Structure formats: structure tokens, C-alpha cells
Amino acid sequence: MVRSKKRACLRWLMFVLGGSAWAVWVDRTRPFTWSANVATAVPIVMVAAFAISSVVGTVQSTGEPARDGGPARGRGPDRGEAPGSTGRRGLAWPIAAMVVVSFELVNFVQGPRSSHPTLSWMLDSLDAVWWIKGVTFLGWLALGVYLARR
Amino acid sequence: MNARELTWVVWALIGSGVTAVVLISVVPGSGVPTLGSVISRWKVHWAGRVTMIVAWMWLGWHLFAR
Incomplete structure (x- = not known):
């Protein structure tokens, strides 16, 4: 028990240190350059490989991949919940996502950006601040690892 | 305005x-479910997980490489 906690702490420490070092490199790159492509592509490939190995691990340990509404096989309390079990209020997130995406698209097709700013245009302005770009990169990396985990 | x-x-x-x-x-x-619980539910289904990972890849490429 204590050993597994120590391992988990060590993994997180390695992630934070490695991710921070990588974020410093990403912060020094500029979009549309080879260094930016490599600095972004390497974590993408690593997370994709991690996700594939997680799925393969699930198939090997259970004999079949997880199916819709199937029994809970992984970790966490939400594994066995049926989708949409919260009723109408559960629609709050899909509706919020649709509103954001719709307005983003409206601004994207209209121009110029200074009059119709998109989310990425706003984030580009924030990315000029080095620590905001670093924190954004670390957050993006952590989200990828979370999504790839079983 | x-x-x-x-x-x-x-x-x-x-x-x-x-x-x-x-x-x-x-x-x-x-x-109202938390965002974490919504993502956890999506992760149970392989199609949901693949969709979210592809969206994550696109987001990173869009933000840091392009």
C-alpha cells in the first residue's frame, strides 16, 4: 500500500519535472517552425502509444475491450455508471460545448480577427507571456495522460 | 456598439x-454532472476515448505548433 503510494508520488514527480523541462523547450519555440513541430509531436506520439498500450492491456486482461454500458472493469467510481443517468440537467455540458463551438465557428468564418476574435486568437495573445504558455502546455500534457490512462 | x-x-x-x-x-x-465525471463516462467507451484523444491532439497542434 505504502509502496504503491510512493510509486504514484514518484511518477507524478517525474511527470512534473519532465513536463516542466519540456514546457521550457516548447516556450522557446515559435509556431510554424520545425522545433515547434517536434516539441509538440513527440508528446502526441508518446500519449498515443500510451493510449494504445492501455487499450491492448485492457483487452489482454479481460479478453475483450470495454463495451457500452458494460460492467465496470477499470479504476474509479464512475466506471459502471450508465451514460446520461443525470437526466435533463446532464445536457448542460453538451449545450455549453455547442454554444462555444458555434460562436467560435461564427467568428472563424467572419473577419478580421481583431473585430471577431476566436478562442485561439485570444490564447495566442496570452501565450506571449512565457509562464502562461508553460502552464498551458503542462495542463494540455496532463489532460492527454489522463485521457490515455485506463 | x-x-x-x-x-x-x-x-x-x-x-x-x-x-x-x-x-x-x-x-x-x-x-449537473461535473466535467470530470462527464469525461470519465466518455472514457468508458472506446469511441469516446478515441474522439477525446484526437481532439486533444488537434488542440495541442493548434496551440503550440500552428
């Missing part, structure tokens, strides 16, 4: 709305 100001006002309203959903979702008994 010109187009630029109108766009910023709408973004501010949308941001406030999303923040309200986040805050309501963490209130016990509100019935």
Missing part, C-alpha cells in the same frame, strides 16, 4: 455561462 465590442460581450456572456455550469456542477445534489 460595434462588431468588436459585441463579440467581446458575447464571449464574456459565454464565459460566465460556462463558469456558472462549473460552479453548479460542484454543488452536491445539483444534478
Whole structure:
């Protein structure tokens, strides 16, 4: 028990240190350059490989991949919940996502950006601040690892 | 009010709305699932997981490489 906690702490420490070092490199790159492509592509490939190995691990340990509404096989309390079990209020997130995406698209097709700013245009302005770009990169990396985990 | 100001006002309203959903979702008994629980549910299905990972890849490429 204590050993597994120590391992988990060590993994997180390695992630934070490695991710921070990588974020410093990403912060020094500029979009549309080879260094930016490599600095972004390497974590993408690593997370994709991690996700594939997680799925393969699930198939090997259970004999079949997880199916819709199937029994809970992984970790966490939400594994066995049926989708949409919260009723109408559960629609709050899909509706919020649709509103954001719709307005983003409206601004994207209209121009110029200074009059119709998109989310990425706003984030580009924030990315000029080095620590905001670093924190954004670390957050993006952590989200990828979370999504790839079983 | 010109187009630029109108766009910023709408973004501010949308941001406030999303923040309200986040805050309501963490209130016990509100019935609105938290963002974490929504993502966890999507992760159970292979199609949901693949969709989210592809969206994550696109987001990173868009933000840091392009």
C-alpha cells in the first residue's frame, strides 16, 4: 500500500519535472517552425502509444475491450455508471460545448480577427507571456495522460 | 456598439455561462454532472476515448505548433 503510494508520488514527480523541462523547450519555440513541430509531436506520439498500450492491456486482461454500458472493469467510481443517468440537467455540458463551438465557428468564418476574435486568437495573445504558455502546455500534457490512462 | 465590442460581450456572456455550469456542477445534489465525471463516462467507451484523444491532439497542434 505504502509502496504503491510512493510509486504514484514518484511518477507524478517525474511527470512534473519532465513536463516542466519540456514546457521550457516548447516556450522557446515559435509556431510554424520545425522545433515547434517536434516539441509538440513527440508528446502526441508518446500519449498515443500510451493510449494504445492501455487499450491492448485492457483487452489482454479481460479478453475483450470495454463495451457500452458494460460492467465496470477499470479504476474509479464512475466506471459502471450508465451514460446520461443525470437526466435533463446532464445536457448542460453538451449545450455549453455547442454554444462555444458555434460562436467560435461564427467568428472563424467572419473577419478580421481583431473585430471577431476566436478562442485561439485570444490564447495566442496570452501565450506571449512565457509562464502562461508553460502552464498551458503542462495542463494540455496532463489532460492527454489522463485521457490515455485506463 | 460595434462588431468588436459585441463579440467581446458575447464571449464574456459565454464565459460566465460556462463558469456558472462549473460552479453548479460542484454543488452536491445539483444534478449537473461535473466535467470530470462527464469525461470519465466518455472514457468508458472506446469511441469516446478515441474522439477525446484526437481532439486533444488537434488542440495541442493548434496551440503550440500552428
